[in-house]
Amino acid sequence: MKYTDGAEIREAIEQYLPKVMKPTRYLGAEWNTVVKNWDEVKVRMAFAFPDVYEVGMSHLGLRIIYHLVNSYEDFLCERVFAPWVDMEEIMREKEIPLYGLESFRPLKDYDVVGFTLQYEMSFSNILNMLDLAGIPWRCEERSPEDPWIIAGGPCAYNPEPLAPFVDFFFVGEAEETLPQLLHMIQEQKENPVSRKEFLLKVAQVEGVYIPELYKVDYKEDGRIASITAEPGAPKEIKKAIVRDFDNSFFPTKPIVPYMEIVHDRIMLEVMRGCTRGCRFCQAGILYRPVRERSPETLLKQVDEMLKSTGYEEISLTSLSSGDYTCIQPVVQEILDKYSKDKVSVSLPSLRLDSFDVKLAEEIQKVRKTGLTFAPEAGTQRLRDVINKGVTEENLLETAESAFKSGWSSIKLYFMIGLPTETQEDLDGIASLAKKVADLGSKLGRRNVRVTVSTSSFVPKSHTPFQWEPQEGMLSLDRKQKYLREILRDRRIKYNYHDVETSFMEGVFAKGDRRLADVLELAVKKGCKFDGWHEHFKYDTWLEALEEVGLDPHFYANRAMDYDDVLPWDHIESGVSKKFLVHEHHKALKESLTLDCRFVDCTGCGICPERELQNDLKG
Amino acid sequence: MRTLRIRIAYTKVEEAKYIAHLDLSRVFERACRRAGIPLAYSQGFNPHPKIAFGSALAVGVEGEQEYVDLELEKEMDLKELLGSLQEQLPKGIRLLEGRQINPKARALMAVLNGATYQIRTSLTLPLTEEKLQKAINDWMDRSYIPYIRYNKKGRVEKDIRPWVKELKGKIKDHEVIFDLEVEIGNQGSVRPEEVIASLKKLEELPLEMEFLRIRRTGIFVSYEGKKVSPLEQEAFGK
């Protein structure tokens, strides 16, 4: 690389800023950015988001980790995003290394580079970013002068395809354990011990997974024979969990970007976890049990954040904010206090009952937001299979009150390719959409608009459907075409995703370590931004799989046995395998499991094992 | 309720020069909200703050004296307003001066009709001062100067000469420094880089074009041969 220091990199980048789209992606210096004195801290971390700036900056996890690390006097945290292709081209041509946005230092200068793993299709960007930084991909190729490469986020629950590239994974919620690790890294800098000795020490931290301490053996047919931990490393990695969520760290001076980002508003995390128990949902397993924040804490945070950011919108975020037990008083209080200042509230995830419509109406008084519902499946039978506890009646009632209160457009989300899906379930999607549209027309709404979006089901690790095969691309494609036909109605718009992306997602979601070679090869061949339709190179992926000699169908489309060793078997979400098997059985019997917040414990196992319980404030 | 209208002159330099014009309104809105300035908002489902700028500054171009109008919902001491707003603005946006203006004053967009730029660029070959002056004079003497722009409709040829009021240049070390004055009309205007590119091409000057350093040194109301600042009340209503 031609440039090695921050001032040089800054000068070089600034020259090219007028030539790229959205230059403030590469500039840093936004409001509330934390710029620390490089020489006065002991450990320097770069938080790396493997997608563009406006996606990464919208991510709550980044906001939390960035300000959390910076809240320690001895640590510094800067940000780095995947440069968009126009900037990447310039950086490669002019040999400008990837840099941290606050100091413009090359990534190589940091002690730790921490990637967040939100989505399998961002894996290629991780390697591409390391390449842009001039950091070798594989742990074994890196020297002690290179940064530690760490990673966390939902995909850390099956991180195997990234195993050779990452020194430590964080499984679970890192708010308490990340600072612990950074302290250890500080110690290692001051009094270094051998890599092995250090790794074994770090392996004792709750939720830390160090792939090189685990050996994977395979059977002749390609399935895993065993996963063996080295002596001294824990056999199972237990996710880290925040126990006192109400008092846990939350940043009230988040960065306010110059350019418009995807979620350009205050994000208020009202709770963590969801126990509704949808059987396809990975987040619903990973973040158990439910922990709520108290209204007092939230209102204090709102006050501080409005003052520190100048934002005019507050989004109440969680996996299902309508379930937050104090939602109504909190929304009411925010509106009472701040609607005179034109502050509005939005709820990104709404539940299907009339209570929410009242709430939504309340919210609407200040600013208009869309109404989105996710019935996920077209018939009651299939909704029972996936344990989505909503009925057609619920949906129609909600739609009715929404139309009556003045909405004319409603979005409906469904999945196709769910286990046991039949023709009838597809027809059900269409008939539900039509019923909603008819209802709108009947209630005299002009411009009734129903947007139906389908995504293809991808079985995810740690869920009751983890053993299920993903449906083949051909038949998914046929289903989409069929839906397009039967959804022909001028009031209905149909959106769907390309099946190739879902297929690759399926491969990596259930993949093992052998896929690392494929990933490496695909990136060498130019794969990046796979989550962006215009950049996804399906044929290149197939080529890479072929050259490495792995069959993608083996991963995505094979039904696994209950007694197979799963690639993620050594990583524990806290929910027992027994419970997942039981839920899988119940799914096939179309039998529901209720939400343990409102009935007795349904036995997923995490509470007794970790001495926790659902923590509700209402 | 009496609304108050404030016109502010500010700089947009250093890092702030990369803030896109479309984002600038949001930057001011949030700064005002943090500063507790009671901005007036439009009515309706999607209330917009009443913030209005003059002519847009291209990304990467510095502005030494730009203007914005803010409408307030209630009265506020001007000095206090400027002071607290300044504290909340990004580096590079410095407030120079502010005045309360007539609520009925015409919008900045409508009154601003001239701008001056300074453009610096390197020489790719040696050039004498004389040759430079001759090139500039020859260029200015042309009565029709076509320039090709590309837009959604495709290739458009435009005469840029009418927009250029004055062009001066001098050589300093290996650099040429141009001072340019252009007119801004409701039919549009000419971009400084277009003027320099045309000059280079038509008069065959050895100018480096990839990294022009452009500053807008002023934007004003040209009135009876005088350049008047939009802060000066006399310029309105006429």
Ligand code: SF4
């Ligand atoms: S252990 Fe019981 S109460 Fe706790 S999350 Fe699991 S099912 Fe719910």
